[in-house]
Amino acid sequence: MKKSYAFFLVLLIVNVLFAQSGSSDPVRVERLSERALMLTEDSPMENIIVAVATNKGIVVIDSTGSPATAAIFRKAIEKEFARNDFKYVINTHPHWDHAWGNQVFPEAIVIGHENSLGQTAQQARSAENMLRRGRERVIALQQGLQKAGNDADQKAKLLPEIAFQERIVQGLSATFTPVPPAISFSDTMTLDMGDVSFKLYFFGRAHSGSDIFIHIPAEKILVTGDIFLDQGWLPLFSGMETLDIPKWCEVLNRLFNDADGFSTVIPGHRKAWSRDKLKMWKEYIENLWTGINAAKKEKLTMAQVMERFPLEERYLYLKELGHSDQRIKEFHARNIEAFWRQLLIPVTALIEQTTQSDGIEAAVEKGRILWRDKKAEYDFSEPSLNRLGYRFLSQDNPSAAIGLFAFIVELYPASANAYDSLGEAYMVAGDKEMAVRNYEKSLELNAANQNAKDMLQRLRQN
Numbered sequence: 354m355k356k357s358y359a360f361f362l363v364l365l366i367v368n369v370l371f372a373q374s375g376s377s378d379p380v381r382v383e384r385l386s387e388r389a390l391m392l393t394e395d396s397p398m399e400n401i402i403v404a405v406a407t408n409k410g411i412v413v414i415d416s417t418g419s420p421a422t423a424a425i426f427r428k429a430i431e432k433e434f435a436r437n438d439f440k441y442v443i444n445t446h447p448h449w450d451h452a453w454g455n456q457v458f459p460e461a462i463v464i465g466h467e468n469s470l471g472q473t474a475q476q477a478r479s480a481e482n483m484l485r486r487g488r489e490r491v492i493a494l495q496q497g498l499q500k501a502g503n504d505a506d507q508k509a510k511l512l513p514e515i516a517f518q519e520r521i522v523q524g525l526s527a528t529f530t531p532v533p534p535a536i537s538f539s540d541t542m543t544l545d546m547g548d549v550s551f552k553l554y555f556f557g558r559a560h561s562g563s564d565i566f567i568h569i570p571a572e573k574i575l576v577t578g579d580i581f582l583d584q585g586w587l588p589l590f591s592g593m594e595t596l597d598i599p600k601w602c603e604v605l606n607r608l609f610n611d612a613d614g615f616s617t618v619i620p621g622h623r624k625a626w627s628r629d630k631l632k633m634w635k636e637y638i639e640n641l642w643t644g645i646n647a648a649k650k651e652k653l654t655m656a657q658v659m660e661r662f663p664l665e666e667r668y669l670y671l672k673e674l675g676h677s678d679q680r681i682k683e684f685h686a687r688n689i690e691a692f693w694r695q696l697l698i699p700v701t702a703l704i705e706q707t708t709q710s711d712g713i714e715a716a717v718e719k720g721r722i723l724w725r726d727k728k729a730e731y732d733f734s735e736p737s738l739n740r741l742g743y744r745f746l747s748q749d750n751p752s753a754a755i756g757l758f759a760f761i762v763e764l765y766p767a768s769a770n771a772y773d774s775l776g777e778a779y780m781v782a783g784d785k786e787m788a789v790r791n792y793e794k795s796l797e798l799n800a801a802n803q804n805a806k807d808m809l810q811r812l813r814q815n
Contacts (some may be wrong), residue, residue: 410440423454
């Protein structure tokens with residue numbers, strides 16, 4: 354089939370890049386069966402894609418975060434299968450590290466959830482910023498490599514990160530073209546490839562709002578994207594303001610009750626899971642959701658809810674994977690809070706509507722009154738308010754974003770992230786002095802805030 358010019362240019366860039374660096378292909382290939390591969394990027398993120406050779410063509414699930422990396426993966430798939438008839442690319446969700454390599458499969462049809470159509474465009478708008486940060490990161494890492502001198506351990510740590518960032522920079526060059534799904538679905542979809550069927554399920558709003566699971570019964574494989582992770586990250590249940598927890602339970606029960614079944618669970622990063630491990634986290638979701646609903650009916654306070662639901666011993670295996678006691682504790686508390694919020698009224702809807710009708714000052718004043726008088730009935734969580742602030746920024750309304758981020762600082766004065774966001778809004782508005790002031794405050798509260806350091810350096814250079 355005819356391939357796009359951009360695809361050939363990406364391949365050329367990849368060949369030049371690795372010829373110059375002398376690096377080996379950054380992909381680990383694992384044969385799951387005669388017709389199924391799991392390919393893992395040798396990088397700090399260890400992005401995973403799955404490829405299945407069927408009678409009707411090759412189906413790829415996810416495409417990594419850079420066309421430069423995806424081109425290397427494509428070559429590895431072609432070598433393993435001794436064929437190149439790519440038919441479909443299925444995106445578990447549209448985040449950059451899963452969908453920005455789509456263009457490397459120009460002959461294939463991209464499939465994703467219908468909610469990802471708008472998200473793909475939003476993600477693409479951030480490519481320029483990621484390219485800039487990638488270039489800055491490469492320079493910083495190369496400087497670190499020079500300082501490492503003869504320290505072999507430090508060099509071994511830095512080199513994969515440098516190669517990873519260089520692939521991002523190379524891939525997000527002028528050749529980058531976001532490719533949204535050409536086929537989308539709302540709830541379920543079956544892709545029949547003759548000898549292999551792919552059952553696609555919308556998991557519900559969780560990590561991205563368009564997360565899907567792909568069940569491949571013939572291979573006993575379930576691909577779960579970024580929901581269930583435990584190495585490097587913890588399971589990503591609370592990434593959105595509104596969560597479809599009953600939907601999660603429905604989908605998981607349906608999959609576990611499917612007569613065709615699955616034995617291998619493949620997440621978006623790191624290592625494959627067992628069926629039993631997924632079942633354990635399914636029970637975590639179900640037990641927490643049932644308990645929190647009961648606690649709400651009993652009119653318990655959030656503090657009482659936190660005390661009632663300590664993390665079960667069996668989940669403390671996470672410590673063996675490098676997670677600290679504090680991080681695990683915060684993870685569980687965040688989940689309790691996020692599940693509890695689903696039973697509250699979101700204040701963000703009221704603030705957004707009032708901003709549109711009466712302006713941000715009136716909206717913030719309504720928020721203050723509700724915080725004072727009805728705080729227990731409304732969801733005032735910092736992440737949900739923060740997301741609305743960034744939505745204002747994306748709508749080219751920096752004044753509304755500044756007003757809302759300032760309100761968040763008022764509610765959460767010890768939050769480094771709140772000051773960081775306010776600094777960004779002032780920077781977008783062109784107020785350099787206030788941007789610097791808020792980034793400095795963010796660093797006061799969190800000296801490890803690399804974004805604030807980077808932004809201050811940029812602001813002071815201009």
